[in-house]
Amino acid sequence: MTIKCKVKSIEPLASNTYQILLHPETPVNFKAGQYLMVEMGESDKRPFSIASSPCRHEGEVELHIGAAEHNAYAIEVVDAMKRALETNGDINIDAPHGDAWIREDSQRPMLLIAGGTGFSYVRSILDHCISQSIIQPIYLYWGGRDEKQLYAKEELVAIASQHAHIQFIPVIEQADGNWSGKQGNVLQAVSDDFESLENFDIYIAGRFEMAGAARDQFTQNKQVTPEHMYSDAFAFI
Structure with a gap:
């Protein structure tokens, strides 16, 4: 469903990473963990996870877009958003999409894994769990360059x-002397911390190769069944 939006704000979150708030002309009905498509042209639709949760978005849709210099695919979207903000123009989105939304009827503990701006996907799920008083254990691992x-x-x-039921474990690849947390690969950090992931629902967002590696490693080494792993990347790899 195509929905016309105004760009309400664009704020930097980190180097080359932006928080973008969209105000849709009509409400966007979505589940925590779904994504939208930014329509750049008739046959050019680009997917981005919805960072806001469906229960507390108050009519606005939040995106986190990483637009590093080598990533023209995302840079062009951010530039289009900036032009719309400056001119009070419109951005069209197609929403909702994705099958990796939270399974609220499950009572299993949750493992949320994000790489980079894949955090926007798990942020929506986490905020939804908090707002709906979902109390099973939640472990959030977020990996970044620094x-x-x-x-x-x-x-x-x-x-x-x-x-008390939520644990946050940050993991970075490049650390300075002030860093006291985990360092290295986020999937390795998960593997080091859990002997088995058999009883978990696992939600993953990041680069396709990370999602693929997680599926391979966890099903082979951590007793995970694919039916309890969720990532929109799985539809493409």
């Missing part, structure tokens, strides 16, 4: 301190 890329780290630390 600490600056984990732009919501302080917010997540605060959330984990307020909710």
